[in-house]
Amino acid sequence: MSTQAPGSRAFLKRFAVLSIAAAVVTIGLKTGAWLMTGSVGLLSDALESLVNLAGAVMAFWMLSVAARPADEDHAYGHGKAEYFSSGFEGMLVLLAAISIGFTAVQRLIHPRGLQEIGLGLGVSLLASVVNLMVALHIRSAGRRHDSITLIANARHLLTDVLTSAGVIAGVGAVALTGWQRLDPVIAIAVACNIVLTGFRIVKESVSGLMDRALPPAELETINAVLNKHRIAGVEYHEVLSRRAGSRRFVSMHVLVPGAWSVHAGHGLLEHIEAELRESLPDLVVFTHLESLEDSASWHGTPSDPR
Numbered sequence: 060m061s062t063q064a065p066g067s068r069a070f071l072k073r074f075a076v077l078s079i080a081a082a083v084v085t086i087g088l089k090t091g092a093w094l095m096t097g098s099v100g101l102l103s104d105a106l107e108s109l110v111n112l113a114g115a116v117m118a119f120w121m122l123s124v125a126a127r128p129a130d131e132d133h134a135y136g137h138g139k140a141e142y143f144s145s146g147f148e149g150m151l152v153l154l155a156a157i158s159i160g161f162t163a164v165q166r167l168i169h170p171r172g173l174q175e176i177g178l179g180l181g182v183s184l185l186a187s188v189v190n191l192m193v194a195l196h197i198r199s200a201g202r203r204h205d206s207i208t209l210i211a212n213a214r215h216l217l218t219d220v221l222t223s224a225g226v227i228a229g230v231g232a233v234a235l236t237g238w239q240r241l242d243p244v245i246a247i248a249v250a251c252n253i254v255l256t257g258f259r260i261v262k263e264s265v266s267g268l269m270d271r272a273l274p275p276a277e278l279e280t281i282n283a284v285l286n287k288h289r290i291a292g293v294e295y296h297e298v299l300s301r302r303a304g305s306r307r308f309v310s311m312h313v314l315v316p317g318a319w320s321v322h323a324g325h326g327l328l329e330h331i332e333a334e335l336r337e338s339l340p341d342l343v344v345f346t347h348l349e350s351l352e353d354s355a356s357w358h359g360t361p362s363d364p365r
Contacts, residue, residue: 071209074200075119078212081193082112085219088186096179098233099166100226103159103246104183107219107253108190110155114215117147118208125208142207142264149260152215156253163246170239173230180227187223190216205340211260218256222249273300273307277339281309284334288327292316292351309335310345317350324348 089105092098124140173179194216201209229245232238272278278300285295298311313331315324325348332344 071200071204071206072119072122074197074209075115075122075212077193078115078118078197078216079112081189081216082108082115085186085190086112088182088189089223092179092183092186095175095182096173096230097171098173098176098179098226098230098242099163100230100242100245100249101179101183102162103249104186104219104223104226106158106162107152107155107222107249108186110151111190111215111219113151114147114212118212121147122206122208146261146264149211149257149262149264152218152253152257152260156250156257159246159253160250163243163250166243166246167240170243172239173233173242176230176234180230183223183227187220187227190223191220194220207263211263214260215256218253222252225249225252271302273302273309277307280338281335284331284338285311287334288331293327294351297347307339307342308345309342310347312347312349314349314351317352321348 085108086105089101089108093101093105121140121143194213197209197216198213200206201213226245226249229241233241273281281298281300285298292315294314295311296314298309300307300309302308313324313328315327328346328348332346335344336342
C-alpha cells in the first residue's frame with residue numbers, strides 16, 4: 060500500500076517573485092554604479108545580478124511545476140523539477156564567471172582610471188543591502204519548507220553579497236592607492252569565487268537527480284520508528300529510500316507471524332505509516348506485508364533503511 064502527505068507548495072512561488080524583484084532592483088543600481096565609475100569590478104557585480112534574475116525566473120517556473128499534483132504520467136509527483144532549477148542556476152553562475160573573467164583580463168591589459176568612486180560605491184552598497192535582506196528571507200523559507208530551489212537561490216544571492224563586499228573594498232583601495240590594475244584583479248578573484256559556488260550548486264542538483272538515499276539523520280529517524288514495532292516477531296527487509304525535491308520516499312517489506320490475520324497485519328502497516336509520516340515531513344511510504352514463515356524466499360537478514 061502507499062500513503063502520501065497532502066498539501067501544495069505553490070505558495071513558494073512568491074519567494075521566487077521576491078527574488079525576481081530584488082534582481083531587477085539590484086541590476087539597475089549596480090549598472091548605475093558601473094556607469095558612474097567605469098569599474099570592471101562593479102561591472103562584474105552587475106553581471107552576476109543579471110544571472111540572479113535569470114535564475115529567479117527559472118526558480119519561479121520550476122516551483123510552479125513542482126507544485127503540480129501527481130497525475131497519470133507523473134505518479135510520483137513533479138518534485139524533481141526543483142533540481143533542474145538549481146542546476147540551471149549553477150550553470151548560469153559558471154557562465155557569468157567566464158564573462159567576468161574575460162572582461163577583467165581585457166581591463167588588466169588595458170587599465171583605465173575610475174570616476175565618481177564615492178557615489179558609485181554608495182549605490183553598490185545599497186544594492187548589496189537589498190540582496191542581503193532578500194537572501195536571508197529566502198534562505199529561511201527554503202530551510203523551513205525544504206526547497207532546494209530556494210536554498211540554491213539564496214546561496215547565490217549571499218555569494219553576490221560577498222562578491223559586492225569584495226568589489227566595494229577593492230574599488231575603495233583603488234581610490235586610495237591609485238593602482239588601476241587592482242580593479243581587474245578584484246574582478247578575476249570574484250570570477251574564481253563564483254566558479255566555486257556554481258560547481259557546488261550543480262553538484263547538489265545532480266546528486267538529487269540521481270535518486271540519492273535520505274541523509275543518515277533521517278534514516279535514523281525511520282529506524283527508530285521501525286524499532287518500536289520489532290515486537291512479537293515483527294521484522295523488516297528491503298527498506299529503501301530516496302528523495303525528489305522536498306518529498307521523501309521510503310519503501311519496505313514488513314514481516315509478521317503467519318498466524319496473524321490480514322486485518323491485524325494491515326492495522327500494523329497503517330500504524331507504522333502514520334508514525335513515519337509524523338516523524339518526517341512530505342514523506343511517501345510504500346509497505347508490503349509478508350509472512351515470517353515465507354522468509355526463506357529471500358536471502359540475508361532484515362535490513363536497516365538505506
